[in-house]
Structures are given as C-alpha cells and as structure tokens.
Amino acid sequence: MFERSLFVGAHLDDIELAAGGTAARLVNTGAQVRFLVMSTSEYTSYDGSHFREADVAVAEGREAAATLGVKEIDILRFPAKDVENHSTVVESINEVVDDFRPTMIFTHWPFDTHRSHANTALATIAAGRYYNSVVMYEPITPSGRSYVGFRPQLYFSIDDTIEQKLQALRQHESEYRKYGEQWIEGVEARSRYRGYEMRARYGEAFEVSRLEGVLA
Template sequence: MNISAHLLVAVALVATAFIVVLAEATLRRRVRGFRTLQLFVIVSGLILVPANVVSALDAGRTAAQLACLVAGVAAFVAQFGLAALSWLPVDRVQRPRRILAVGAHPDDLELAAGGTLARLADAGHEVHALIMSDGAVGGDPTARPGEAYAGAAFLRLTDCEVLGLPDTELASHDCTMVQAIEAKIVSLNPDLIFTHSSNDQHQDHEAVHWATMRAGRRHPAILCYESPSVTRAFSPQVFVDIADYVDAKASAVAAHHDQADKPYMNAQSLAGTATFRGAQGKLPMAEGFEAVRINGFAGVL
C-alpha cells in the first residue's frame, strides 16, 4: 500500500479540522448547520487520521489498510461536499439601499431581526444599527456594549453605535433619543427603518418605538420587529424568509454571553418563533414585522 497516500489523507483531514476550528466565526456566518459540519469533520478526523497513520507505518498490504484509505478519501470529499451544499447563496442587489435599525438594548436587534438584518447585509445593503442603552440593569454594562459590537460584526452590519442612555429609564430621555434618531435619518437618508413595536410590555422598547415614530414622522418606510416581550397584540403583516439565516441569527444572539442565562436566548427558542412566524407567512421560517408604512422600500427584501 502506498505510504504517502495514507499520510496525504491524514494530513488533509487534519487540515480540514484545523480550518473548521480556526475559521469558525466565518464559517458559522456562511454555512447552514455549521455545528453538524464541524462535528462530522472532527469525529471523522479523530477516527480516520490515526487509522491512516497506523496503516502508513504498517508494511503489510491488507484489506483493512485499503479500507482506511478509501474511508479517509470519502470523508474528505464528503466534508467539502457538505460545506458546498450548506454554503449560503448570496444574491447581491443591483441597487443597494440604506437601512437603519434602532434598538433599546445591546441584544434587541439580534433577537428580533437578526436573520433579516443578516440577509440584507449579504444582499449588499448598508445596515446601520443604533442602540440606546448599555443594558446596565439587565447585565454587565462593561460587557454588553462590546457584545453589541460583536453581534453587529458577526451579522456584517455596516456599523453599530451604542449611546449608553440609562437602562429601564429611556422614556425619561425621549428628546435625546429623538434627536439621535433624527440625526441618523438626516445623515444616512435610510430607505427603511426597523424599530420596536408599540405592542411591547418593556418600557424601554415602547419608549424607543415612540421616539422612532417622532423622529421618522416623515419617513415612508418603518417596520416594527418582534422582541421576546411583545404582547399578544403584536400582529405582523410583513414576513421575511430567514430559513437560510436561522443559524446565523442564533450565533449572533450567542455573542451576548452576558445574557446567556435568559430563556429566550437559546437556539431552540429562536427556531420555534421563526417556525411559528413562517407558518403565518406561508414560509419555512420567518421573522414577522408590523408595518407602520411600507411604501418606500420596494425591492429591498
């Protein structure tokens, strides 16, 4: 049996394993079901790399050696085939638009619209995030802004700004929020604005909604997203297909380590909501939005 063939297969499997570990952040963003691919690569490597090394050191020519070689080659090919089949397609638009997403707390945008924002970013649109609070009451104020930047970077948003207004007291800073949102509208001239719904029982979310309504009183396209604290009155009319982006959304949410103990932060909860909204919108999985006005963003989604 050719020793070099066994060693070549072993090296290839090791290299692939290193790639899925070292390039995890990139692959998690671009590959559907990345954990399945990662598990397959690591497990097949743990089994077949030693087997092929031992076969290379054995001077015999046995059926077992041939089986190790064939299995190693098959695993290597399957790894790349699985990655290719799971790779997210990117359809870049001919006319990129600007989108402004406004949230109250560092994790709000990822939880409510992470799939949609990732899809928009992949399509070539500029997506700008504005976060009002550092989330000090609900977590560590030294960690949460950094997690907001990490989540935005993972989603490939154009930029993210965290203002650091006092958590749970945003209603008392309505004028500051209106001015900040107005400034973004003037500087960006966004084609579409995302914000919280008025049907939300969190006082900060409701305050941000109304601040956005005042700042965007002349804007032609505003959609309100669904946070975990929306009431039963939340009634979406616009549904965005995020079947390809549920994993990316879950990974962006996972960037908020400080909030990991919250029951709505896990991938199962996110997938459940996406499945429910998808059923409403006649899509596999979706995020739902209430439309304040939608006549100004034809061709964005």
C-alpha cells in the first residue's frame, strides 16, 4: 500500500511537522518516498517584517528531507501565502502524481486555518482523483485551530524515527529561530499524545480521504 508514497506540502517544513516520522519509517522499510512542496516558502508579513529568503528556505528544506532519508524533493514556485485551489496548481500536482504513480498520497487537511494549506489539500485531492489512497495531515497550532475537528483515523508508530523528525525540524534554522525550542517541544508532545492513543511511545495521526484495501 505504501510502496510509492508521495507527500505534498504547501511550504518547506510542513511535511516534517506533520509526517516526518512516518516518512522516515517508510524510507527505512524500502518504500519510494517523494516530497512535493508547492512554494519556496519565503515570507514577508503585512507590516513588512521579512522572516526568510527563498534560497535559505530551500536549502533548509533539502537538508531536512535528507535527514529523513528522502532523496526526491520537488519544489515549485507558487506564492507561499497564496497557493490556490486553481487549475494551474492542480495540474502541477497532477504532473508529479502521474510521473510517480503513488500508491499512497499524503497531503494537508482541507479545514486547516492556513489558506495555502487548505488549498493545497483540495488541489491534491483533485489531482489524485484517479488514485485510490489519499490521507491528510494533522495540523498543528495555529494551523489547527479550526471550526472543524480533525479526526485521527490512521496511526503510525514513530518510536524509531522521532529523533529524525525533530532533527529534521531543527534543520529549518530560520523557523527554529522564529519559534524557539518550544516549537520542537510542542511537536514532540503531540507525537507523544498520538503514541499514547495507539499504545506506542510516539505516533503520527492522519485523517482518511479515501483508502484502498490491499489483500496479501
């Protein structure tokens, strides 16, 4: 089911936040894992505050993927704050999906409070319309403070890869400087809680859009 797993994120760090432990586990089992990121993730606030340059974000993202053992990463150039659920976005994902032919697609949750995350989710679901298995990331604060509740339906133990996940996040040095160690602690705490739910030490949870049952 997971032999060819495609992870789609709006920004460089989104995949690591939500699914870094799972991605590393899949790599360790011999699965082909590919990341698709919709933007180079430079960011300027409404007040003119500039948090990171595109080349910095891209370099950090490649280092983070490598930390998880992921060698294939595609980085597109849609605006970081304005990834749209638009035909050009859908077709850009479609191109990667049809080239890779994933057996599993991971993407954002469509009720995420970050507009680019929600639109990436909808565009991915559209682009993967001929594929049978699509699951969605659990968002983390502030992206998770939605009016709709996330429903954890698919769990992965990440006991063996939690340190890779946290180290991958630390590779995003510009984000780490922005949020501090509390950012890492919050991600670890959520992983610990999902692990507790599934009787593991650490876990990651996903909501299912659709899932193909594969019989041995």
